[in-house]
Amino acid sequence: EADIYQTPRYLVIGTGKKITLECSQTMGHDKMYWYQQDPGMELHLIHYSYGVNSTEKGDLSSESTVSRIRTEHFPLTLESARPSHTSQYLCASKGQGTEAFFGQGTRLTVV
């Protein structure tokens, strides 16, 4: 079934660890996005990509990095996790149509 998948769904990790949040979509979409969602709801765009080898920073400054080596895959990496990185991270994708589809999210806790 065509969908957008995020792993892991939940992650608790110690300060200073390197982590990668995975995002894959099987819908053939060229555009992909990472949003950080506060407990208070707001969706902050932190990274986006228009296609392979294209990555752009979003409106919210983030210490994370992304890569887009394959169309279907858009992983987000934190080199050294800190408690301030605790949040929910949502991945989304968008094709030639206008609707953006979201993954289930990764809830990250850094202790």
Next chain:
Amino acid sequence: GENVEQHPSTLSVQEGDSAVIKCTYSDSASNYFPWYKQELGKRPQLIIDIRSNVGEKKDQRIAVTLNKTAKHFSLHITETQPEDSAVYFCAASKGGSEKLVFGKGTKLTVNP
């Protein structure tokens, strides 16, 4: 860049009443305005959208209106039901950039 303001941040209504959520955008070149609904613990999902060449769009109990001159658009939900309780996000984007910028969200509570 685009900036989207959304009001109110919380809204509580009685079942059967109408609910209205308003958004304004800053970039006059934006031409696509979707609304997403996020239920507790779930992912945001598109419920309705409107393009800049249309002033109003309706889908059963939900409708969206757009005023390009004033750069604002609104979501209207009639005959609200408890299952309408969720967080609603407006967004704006323009062709070419495709960057989707969201408002801060409105938490709607429908009281039975």
